[in-house]
Amino acid sequence: MVAVASADGDLLAENLSLIARDVDSLLDSLMPVPDDKHARLIEAMRYAAIGGGKRLRPLLLVATAEMYGVHREAAMRAACAIESIHVYSLIHDDLPSMDDDDLRHGRPTVHKAYDEATAVLAGDSLHAMAFHILSDPQTSGDPFVRAELVHTLAGASGAHGMAGGQMIDMIAESEEFDLRTVTRLQQLKTGALLAASVEMGAILGRVPPEGRAHLRAYARDIGLAFQIADDLLDHEGDEAKAGKALRKDAGQGKQTFVSLLGIERAREQAKILVEQAVGHLASHGAEADLLRAVARYIVERDH
Amino acid sequence: MVAVASADGDLLAENLSLIARDVDSLLDSLMPVPDDKHARLIEAMRYAAIGGGKRLRPLLLVATAEMYGVHREAAMRAACAIESIHVYSLIHDDLPSMDDDDLRHGRPTVHKAYDEATAVLAGDSLHAMAFHILSDPQTSGDPFVRAELVHTLAGASGAHGMAGGQMIDMIAESEEFDLRTVTRLQQLKTGALLAASVEMGAILGRVPPEGRAHLRAYARDIGLAFQIADDLLDHEGDEAKAGKALRKDAGQGKQTFVSLLGIERAREQAKILVEQAVGHLASHGAEADLLRAVARYIVERDH
Incomplete structure (x- = not known):
């Protein structure tokens, strides 16, 4: 699958569409709607989880697993698990008591x-x-x-990961954060799950913990680059493409990489992080091309 | 530990106080407050999880594991895990968009x-x-x-367990449920986790799935008995002892075992279920005395 693509863009586009299709198909089969009173709960889980999102986390997981010879079908269940965690966090983050968002992936x-009760429970259920x-x-x-x-x-999703970051x-709405604190926040909120x-791809590929250092370094760099790119998109992106409300951070007085660094330096920093991330894969050959392409996509995407 | 107690009541009282002490102590060590911005989140988790509750689920787990020769210390981590799930579910169930409760274990x-945001995240974090x-x-x-x-x-806590029951x-607030539906609701909402x-005690004790049938039957019966007892306490209990608001179900027009069966028949039914539960343990000797005592306690407790 990796060999046929002629360029970064083709390789990535092909894999993004492949992963989106496979995640939807597996999530569909993992969440049959029961003939029971709690059918509404499963419908809400399906509404949130199927048919939206870039599926970046499943793609990262599958691409890493494939690097170590794991067949993509064998990695798809783990990929759907991490996407379920991502979707659950979006549902809870969107709640009125949290970020109070009305729109996600262009839909309510x-x-x-x-x-609200169904949203809390649908998030909880995807989490479990x-x-x-x-x-x-x-x-x-x-x-x-x-x-x-x-x-x-569980480590990445809990109090010392995603939930801690949130x-x-x-x-952040009530305190003035410096660059170090914003970096820490984002490492937890977005970085931990990426x-x-x-x-998890490396675990499936039986890479021992001591052989994962370069992958961790890659992940740390693309995690930060991803968040800087998100801040830039929030600042100058297109709401229709994003499918959600933008420019909320500035309105709430939250510090972001863009407010702290300015647009030019933020953009520069994201590019440096991506090159750094790609550098961590230097010991790999063509089998890491997809991870390299994902790193570049992270700062070049328009939504 | 089991042999020294002279009667059901002593055995149970001793074990309830022992498990409460050990759960608090282990949860305390599992949740150190970090010197970081998300300290508030861990403080909220500790507030909810430490120093309250009957610790019935940890007791059931440890008592079952001990029956199969597992030392109680070796079962305490799993016991704290199931209690974390129970506490997370209480936090989310108490939210304004759910049951909207102001009081739990006699505290806010x-x-x-x-x-509210901290409560959502503290629940999510205990879940993870x-x-x-x-x-x-x-x-x-x-x-x-x-x-x-x-x-x-994960099966017991998700959409086809506790969250599905909730x-x-x-x-139930907007629909008229019959006895069968109320039973189904409670089997999911309370029964699945019990x-x-x-x-989980049997898993720690290396009991193969086919050897767990009588334990499952015991658990199913005490689960229903527990909920009937809860409905009775909700109907005629003391709010100060319960440490939470009572008689909410009737106000919301929800059907319960008491509204469907009447007080006398509900009380009778709970007793029958407890005797049935104890009957499922007939193949065990004195090593099952604690599980027998728990079954009786479930309907005799006053909070």
């Missing part, structure tokens, strides 16, 4: 399309589903791999 | 003591923490046991 957010998927023998025949996948994802982000995507 | 609920604990090699040296613990708990409970407590 879950609490708008359903109601991720660990149910990972701990299932179908995800890996090796229980050590299953347990390590769970441990990595907590700091809530505080890093987990790569780490 | 998390969204009252902190704020449970799986982080279970998948850690410190919980069991056997990765198969770790993965099976995760799988069981979804049906939200619908059953997981027993199941």
Whole structure:
């Protein structure tokens, strides 16, 4: 699959559309609507999880696993687990008591399309589903791999990962943050899950922890580059393309990479981080081309 | 530990106070407050999780594990994981968009003591923490046991367990439920996690799935008995002892076991279920005395 593409762009476009199709198809089969009173809950989970998003985390996971010889079908369940965590976090972040957003991927957010209680529960259920998927023998025949996948994802999603980052982000509305604190916030809020995507791919590929240092460095750099690019898109992007409200941070007085660095320096910094990320893959040959392409896409995307 | 108690009541009282002490102590060490901006999140998690509750689920887990020769210290991490899930569900259930409760264990609920965003995130973080604990090699040296613990708990907490039950409970305010639907609701909302407590104890005790049928039957019966007792306490209990608002179901027009069966028949039914539960333990000797005592306590408690 990697060999046929002639250029970065083709390789990436092909893989983005492939992963979107496969994630949708597997999530569809993982969430059949039951003939029971709680059907509404599964419908809300499906509404949020199927048919939207760039599927960047599944792509990172599958691309890393493939680098180590894991067939993409064998990595898809873990990829859907990490996407479930991402989707759950979006549902909860969009809640009125959190970021209070009405629009996500160009459609009403879950609490708008359903109601707030259903949104809380749909997020909770996707959260649990991720660990149910990972701990299932179908995800890996090796229980050590299953347990390590769970441990990595639970660490990235909890108080010292994504949820901790969102907590700091809530505080950001009332406090003046410096560059160091914004970096820390984003490493937790966005970086932890992006890093987990790569780490979980390596776990499936049986890469021992000591062999993952360069992948962690790659993930850390693209994580920060991703957030700087997000801040730039929030500042100068197109709401129709983004499918969500933009320029909210400035209105709330939140410090971002753009407000702290300015547009030019932020853009420059993102580019440096991407080149740095690609540099961490120097020990790999063509098998890492997709990860290289993802790194470049992260700052070049328009939504 | 089991042999010294002279009667059901002593055995239970001793174990309830022991488990409360040990759960508090381990949760305390599992949640150190970091010197970081997200300290508030961990403080909220600690506020909700430490120093309250009967610790019935940890007790069930530890009592079952001990029946199969697992030392209680070795079962305490899994016990804290299931309690974390229980506490997370209480935090989210208490939210204004859900049951809108101001009081829990006699203290302000998390969204009252902190704020709603912090309550959502503290619940989410305890949810993730449970799986982080279970998948850690410190919980069991056997990765198969770790993965099976995760799988069981994730199944019990998700859309087809506790969260699904809460979804049906939200619908109950606007629909007229019959006994069958109320039973189904409670099997999901309360029963799934109580059953997981027993199941996880058996997993730690290396009981193969086919050897757990009688434990599942025990758990199913005490789960229903527990909920009937809860409905009775909601109807005629003491708010000060309960530490939470009572008699809300009737005000919201929700059907309960008491509204559907009447007080006398509900009380009778709970007693029958407890005797049935104890009957499922007939193949065990004195090593099951604590599980027998828990079954009786479930309907005799006053809060």
